Amino acid sequence: MPQPSPPVRPLAGIRVIDVATVIAAPYCATILGEFGAEVLKVEHPIGGDACRRFGTPTKREDTLTWLSEARNKKSVTIDLRRPEGVDLFSQLVAKTDVLCENFRPGTLERWGVGWEDLRKVNPRLIMLRVTGYGQDGPYRDQPGFARIAHAVGGMAYLAGMPKGTPVTPGSTTLADYMTGLYGAIGVLMALRWRDQTGEGQFIDAALYETVFRCTDELAPAYAMFGTVRERHGPHIETACPYGHFPTHDGKWVAIACTTDKLFARLTNAMGRPELASSSLYGEQRTRIENRSDVNEIVRDWCGSLTRDEVLKRCNEADAPAGPLNNIADIFGDRQFHARRNLVSIDAEDVGETIIVPNVIPRLSETPGRIETLGPRLGEHTEEVLKSVLGVSDAEIASLRKKRVI
Amino acid sequence: MAGENEKEAAAGKRKTGHADTSSTTDSSAANGPAADEPAPPPAEGTRERLPLAGVRVIDVGTFLAGPYAACILGEFGAEVLKVEHPIAGDPMRRFGTATKRHDATLAWLSEARNKKSVTINLRQAKGVELFIKLVSKSDVLIENFRPGTMEEWGLGWPVLHEANPGLVMLRVSGYGQTGPYRRRPGFSHIAHAIGGLSYLAGFPGETPVVPGTAPLGDYISSLYGAIGIMLALRHKEKTGRGQIIDIGICEAVFRQMDEMAAAYGLFGTIREREGSGSFVAVPHGHFRTKDGKWVAIACTTDKMFERLAEALERPELASHTLFGPQSKRLAARDEVNKIVVEWVGSLDRAEVLQRCLDKEVPVGKLNSIADIFEDEHFKARGNLAEMESEGMKVVVPGVVPTLSATPGRITNLGPPLGDATYEVMRELLELSAQDIAALRQQKTI
Numbered sequence: 001m002p003q004p005s006p007p008v009r010p011l012a013g014i015r016v017i018d019v020a021t022v023i024a025a026p027y028c029a030t031i032l033g034e035f036g037a038e039v040l041k042v043e044h045p046i047g048g049d050a051c052r053r054f055g056t057p058t059k060r061e062d063t064l065t066w067l068s069e070a071r072n073k074k075s076v077t078i079d080l081r082r083p084e085g086v087d088l089f090s091q092l093v094a095k096t097d098v099l100c101e102n103f104r105p106g107t108l109e110r111w112g113v114g115w116e117d118l119r120k121v122n123p124r125l126i127m128l129r130v131t132g133y134g135q136d137g138p139y140r141d142q143p144g145f146a147r148i149a150h151a152v153g154g155m156a157y158l159a160g161m162p163k164g165t166p167v168t169p170g171s172t173t174l175a176d177y178m179t180g181l182y183g184a185i186g187v188l189m190a191l192r193w194r195d196q197t198g199e200g201q202f203i204d205a206a207l208y209e210t211v212f213r214c215t216d217e218l219a220p221a222y223a224m225f226g227t228v229r230e231r232h233g234p235h236i237e238t239a240c241p242y243g244h245f246p247t248h249d250g251k252w253v254a255i256a257c258t259t260d261k262l263f264a265r266l267t268n269a270m271g272r273p274e275l276a277s278s279s280l281y282g283e284q285r286t287r288i289e290n291r292s293d294v295n296e297i298v299r300d301w302c303g304s305l306t307r308d309e310v311l312k313r314c315n316e317a318d319a320p321a322g323p324l325n326n327i328a329d330i331f332g333d334r335q336f337h338a339r340r341n342l343v344s345i346d347a348e349d350v351g352e353t354i355i356v357p358n359v360i361p362r363l364s365e366t367p368g369r370i371e372t373l374g375p376r377l378g379e380h381t382e383e384v385l386k387s388v389l390g391v392s393d394a395e396i397a398s399l400r401k402k403r404v405i
Numbered sequence: 406m407a408g409e410n411e412k413e414a415a416a417g418k419r420k421t422g423h424a425d426t427s428s429t430t431d432s433s434a435a436n437g438p439a440a441d442e443p444a445p446p447p448a449e450g451t452r453e454r455l456p457l458a459g460v461r462v463i464d465v466g467t468f469l470a471g472p473y474a475a476c477i478l479g480e481f482g483a484e485v486l487k488v489e490h491p492i493a494g495d496p497m498r499r500f501g502t503a504t505k506r507h508d509a510t511l512a513w514l515s516e517a518r519n520k521k522s523v524t525i526n527l528r529q530a531k532g533v534e535l536f537i538k539l540v541s542k543s544d545v546l547i548e549n550f551r552p553g554t555m556e557e558w559g560l561g562w563p564v565l566h567e568a569n570p571g572l573v574m575l576r577v578s579g580y581g582q583t584g585p586y587r588r589r590p591g592f593s594h595i596a597h598a599i600g601g602l603s604y605l606a607g608f609p610g611e612t613p614v615v616p617g618t619a620p621l622g623d624y625i626s627s628l629y630g631a632i633g634i635m636l637a638l639r640h641k642e643k644t645g646r647g648q649i650i651d652i653g654i655c656e657a658v659f660r661q662m663d664e665m666a667a668a669y670g671l672f673g674t675i676r677e678r679e680g681s682g683s684f685v686a687v688p689h690g691h692f693r694t695k696d697g698k699w700v701a702i703a704c705t706t707d708k709m710f711e712r713l714a715e716a717l718e719r720p721e722l723a724s725h726t727l728f729g730p731q732s733k734r735l736a737a738r739d740e741v742n743k744i745v746v747e748w749v750g751s752l753d754r755a756e757v758l759q760r761c762l763d764k765e766v767p768v769g770k771l772n773s774i775a776d777i778f779e780d781e782h783f784k785a786r787g788n789l790a791e792m793e794s795e796g797m798k799v800v801v802p803g804v805v806p807t808l809s810a811t812p813g814r815i816t817n818l819g820p821p822l823g824d825a826t827y828e829v830m831r832e833l834l835e836l837s838a839q840d841i842a843a844l845r846q847q848k849t850i
Contacts, residue, residue: 010640023663035636055664055685056672064667134807137785142762143709147689148769151701152780155617156691157773159606160681166691166699166771167681170602170616177661181628186806188635189481193456193811201810208769209788212777213805214624216469217501219789220511222774223800225502229774234612236619238501242594244603244613252613254598259496262590315589322595322655324613326604327669327676330659333599338584341656342666355670360660361633362581365648366640 009036010366014191015388017042017092019080020102022051023069023173024146024207025130027180028187029100033072034359034368037098040384041070041375042089045077045403048377060350062374067347068356070374076385077378077405080111084404089113091389094121097194098187102130105140115202126190127202128183134206144207146175153211154218161233175207182210240287240294241266244324245302252324253302253310260284262320269317270301347373381405454811455482460638463488463539465527466549468497469516469620470593470654471577473627474634475547479519480804480813483545486829487517487820488536491524491848494822506795508822514794515801517819523830524823524850527558531849536560538834541568544641545634549577552587562649572647573637575630581653591654593622600658601665608680626657687734687741688713691771692749692757699771700749700757707731709767716764717748794818826850 014037018029026041026049033039043049055065078092079085090113093099099118101108108114118125129135132144133152150156150169159169186203194200212219221227234243239258246252257263260283264276275297276282287294302310307323314321323329330336343358350373359368385391385405399405460483464475472487472495479485489495494508501512525539526532537560540546546565548555555561565572576582579591580599597603597616606616633650641647659666668674676684683689686705693699704710707729714723721727722744728734734741749757754770761768770776777783790803792815804813830836830850844850 010636010643031632056668056674064664064671068664068667133782134786137782139782142769143765143767145703145705145767147683147703148701148767150617151691151699151771152769152782154772154774154777156701156771157699158615159617160614161607161612165608165681165693167607167614168605168679168683168690169621170597170606171662172679172683172689173663174616174661178625178628181625181632182806185477185628185631185635186808188632188639189456189811190808192635192639193454196456199810201808203806203808205806206786208782209786209805212783212788213802214621215618215774215802216620217511217515218618218774219777220515220799220801221502222778223789224504224511224797227502227774231614233614234607236615242619243615244598246612252598252604254595254603256592256594258500258592318590320590320592320595322599324598324604325601327601327662327665327674330601330666331669335580335584335586335599335653335655336659339581339653339656341659342670344670352671355666357660357662357666360652360657361629362651363633363637363648364651365646366636 008366009368011036014038014098015096016040016098016100017096018073018100019089020100020130021049022054022102023065023176024179025100025102025128025183026051027069027177028128028130028183029073030069030071031180031184031368032098032187034370035363035366036368039073040092040096040380041073041075042078042092043075043377045079045378045405048075048077052374052377058350059352060376064354067350067354067373071356071370072372073375074380074384075375075378076381079404080113082402082404084399084402086112088385088389088399088404090118090121092384093118093125095388096122096125097191098126098128100128100130100183100187104143105129105131105135119200123200124194124198125200126187126194127200128187128205129202130179130183130205130207132207134209135204146173146207149175149207149211152208154215155211158215158229158231160231162231164231164233166231175211178214179205179207179210182213235291235295238288239284240291241298243295245299247302247307247310248304249306251307253307253314254322254324255298255302255314256320257287258320263287265317265319266298266314266321269313269319269321270298343370345370345373349376378405453482455813456811457482460484460545461486461543462545462547463543464520464547465536466547466577467495468500468549469623470591470626471547471549471575471630472497473516473624474575474577474630475520476516476518477627477631477813478545478634480815481808481811482813485520486539486543486825487520487522488525488539489522489822491526491823491850494522494524498819498822504797506797506821509794509819511799513819514799515818518792518801518815519817520820521825521829522820522823523826526849527560529847529849531844531847533559535830535834535844535849537564537568539829540565540572542833543569544571544638545573545575547575547577547630551590552576552578552582566647570647571641571645573634573641573650574647575634575650575652577626577630577652577654579654581656582649582651584653593620593654596622596626596654596658599655601662602658605676605678607678609678611678613678622654622658625661626652626654629657629660682738682742685735686731687738688745690742692746694749694754694757695751696753698754700754700761701769701771702745702749702761703767705767710734712764713745713761713766716760716766717744719744790815792818823850
């Protein structure tokens with residue numbers, strides 16, 4: 001279908017201030033930036049966002065996490081602990097649509113830039129407030145991190161071998177990303193409301209509750225039947241075979257037979273269709289009762305073949321299986337290449353080519369994009385103060401000297 | 406007989422007054438889908454404080470990957486029509502713990518919240534025709550069939566786009582709509598593996614485990630789906646043009662992996678399983694208390710370790726010569742962890758938490774679901790919502806995130822199969838009672 005001109009991204013014209021740190025609230029701003037918002041990363045003049053020191057160092061004295069996740073942002077330094085800084089910040093908020101922050105509850109209020117202060121400055125403001133525990137409730141003042149959130153939210157309890165030490169559910173920053181996603185949903189809802197009514201609002205998102213929200217029927221099953229779900233290692237309680245199985249070449253595959261039909265396909269892949277007969281293991285109930293036998297059959301089969309061979313046979317039989325990819329596997333995976341899930345970006349001032357995950361989700365008409373990697377500290381301070389607030393050269397020099405910016 | 410029951414159910418629903426959903430249906434049925442231009446600002450009290458009021462969503466997906474996006478839209482005011490096969494319905498109805506309602510597990514009740522069920526058989530030509538009519542009166546369509554399936558039924562994008570040029574279509578699949586694996590069956594468990602998350606869950610050198618919950622990837626891909634839909638609705642309102650949002654569950658999972666790709670790309674670093682700890686910080690992990698419970702402690706910085714040393718009443722541990730700097734703690738990982746293991750193991754959980762919190766050490770209970778129900782903070786935040794479904798009390802997770810001016814809400818739990826079929830066929834598609842009876846007889850609806 002012919003198109004008149006490249007479409008404008010859906011958030012063009014929206015200005016976002018990201019005064020948050022590390023990943024949770026900043027990831028919300030990252031997504032908004034990928035889809036066209038102008039994102040001003042407001043940082044402390046000395047040191048900046050702690051994310052600049054989180055992860056693997058680069059030649060530029062920040063980290064790969066920073067380069068990837070501060071993509072598309074402009075860095076503006078303002079010291080919010082100084083009255084002149086607060087004044088500048090308020091002026092900037094007055095000209096902004098969305099503010100993302102993740103200080104402990106009460107911190108911005110103490111500096112005179114809490115919700116009640118800022119809504120006076122900008123009644124149309126949308127403010128995302130991310131914390132470990134939320135803006136209210138008894139734990140509101142406790143320090144919150146993703147690891148703690150995984151624990152409090154009930155996710156860590158479920159990860160690990162039965163009765164063994166609970167493990168990290170894959171990634172220590174998972175709750176940060178998930179909260180960033182919920183934050184972005186909240187901001188987009190609030191923008192829609194504001195565009196319809198002119199009314200701003202704040203969004204209160206807590207790391208622990210975003211994790212808890214993603215635990216399917218854990219809560220209703222406890223409330224109704226007192227069921228306390230435990231750790232099941234690589235398996236789950238309600239289906240078999242379902243888990244991770246080692247292959248002959250020392251790699252792993254994931255197999256998930258959640259229905260009888262899928263198990264029948266797996267037995268075809270194994271060349272043993274008789275296993276799926278109703279007198280043997282055709283029914284989920286029987287398989288669950290004979291879990292260790294069924295798992296052993298699958299384990300023996302996987303262990304007799306290389307990973308590629310297991311996957312080839314499963315794919316031919318349409319059985320649900322996949323490789324347990326490490327990052328090296330992912331870089332070699334055809335699907336990731338075909339979908340352009342990895343993009344190389346020349347980071348000139350770092351002197352390297354950096355490979356980062358591409359934008360998700362993929363929109364057909366108004367795709368998001370990565371324009372720049374994480375900025376240098378204060379790279380855009382002057383530009384933004386001049387263009388947005390009309391601050392003069394002399395004032396900028398004076399603010400710099402006083403280390404307000 | 407079934408028809409009458411449903412009529413009653415639909416009528417009863419209106420009577421019991423979920424004014425929010427049914428009144429929206431009625432009014433927007435007359436006007437067609439939400440207008441392309443923004444609504445005029447409402448006078449105080451004249452409209453519901455829900456950002457998606459007036460938006461109609463069709464959810465023809467199954468299980469969670471995609472349908473959870475519809476759930477979120479419904480919480481914030483969209484009318485969600487769950488289109489299901491007339492005989493069996495969404496297999497999610499049979500996924501998880503059974504209830505006394507024969508067509509609803511607990512998982513269904515919780516995650517099909519706020520939806521209305523409409524049965525249409527898409528394997529019949531007449532069903533396809535009805536579906537297209539429904540799409541022409543909707544704003545958003547959510548599906549998660551294997552790529553190519555909808556096209557086989559005559560419901561590909563060109564057809565739907567022609568029926569409704571402003572349509573926003575979310576397509577969630579295991580691998581996405583393109584690429585060599587697109588036709589493979591997609592499941593969250595497999596997507597965790599492909600996306601690199603499962604490889605990282607577990608102890609070094611040991612069996613990788615499920616990263617917490619089995620459907621995590623379904624939830625994460627739905628969160629991206631809801632974001633895509635909100636962006637696309639915004640674009641539609643400016644330009645009138647709809648579009649497709651294409652999400653592979655495995656790529657949504659992979660997007661969560663911070664700098665893993667960049668570090669491999671630049672240095673060839675392959676991240677491995679780190680058990681309950683962290684490669685970049687010590688002590689940072691899960692520790693067992695004297696009463697056999699667990700706590701999480703996360704000392705990401707030297708300052709936090711200093712506070713922990715105070716909680717241990719051994720401030721000297723944080724001295725520069727001992728374990729003050731992170732680099733020294735990382736080098737002496739086992740030794741530092743042993744000190745924390747022993748200290749935590751000598752006290753009950755409540756005591757560990759109290760001493761840590763007194764010193765502002767980042768600490769938390771490793772909650773089981775039983776702990777969560779006892780946890781005062783969950784209560785205070787309204788994270789557990791008590792709802793009713795046909796005489797059953799059901800406790801489900803509350804709405805996340807919390808919006809100050811337009812909070813989301815749960816109006817009803819997962820609907821009975823086909824509870825809104827009659828209402829939608831009659832009022833939205835304007836079929837006669839006779840037509841509806843005939844469609845039922847042919848098992849089209």
